[in-house]
Amino acid sequence: MSVYSSTKHALKVMTKGLRAELLQQKPGIKITLLNPGLVNTPLAATWMEKDKVSFPHYIEPEHVAQAVLYIISTPQFVDVTELKVQNSAEYVR
Secondary structure, three states, rough: HHHHHHHHHHHHHHHHHHHHHHHHHOOOOOHHHHHHHHEHHHHHHHHHHHHHOOOOEEEEEHHHHHHHHHOOOOOOOOOOOEEOOHHHHHHHO
16 A cells, blocks of 8 residues: 555656646646546455455546546636545545
């Protein structure tokens, strides 16, 4: 789990740097870091089965797709820099 957490943080830092570079080189390109919580996918099912975790609070891939649609539908002057999407019950863990 520590490697997973480290890579998520690395992506956050890389995204921030990429956004700063592109702002100078290609204004108008927007970069968003989308952080989904537990999504009902085969990967999540394998992880839960392997670690014997019973955690039914997940979101569907369609919910992540809706978040992407939201991000790309914002006006040109609105920059969604980071968005966390997860089941509200995931906080209770």
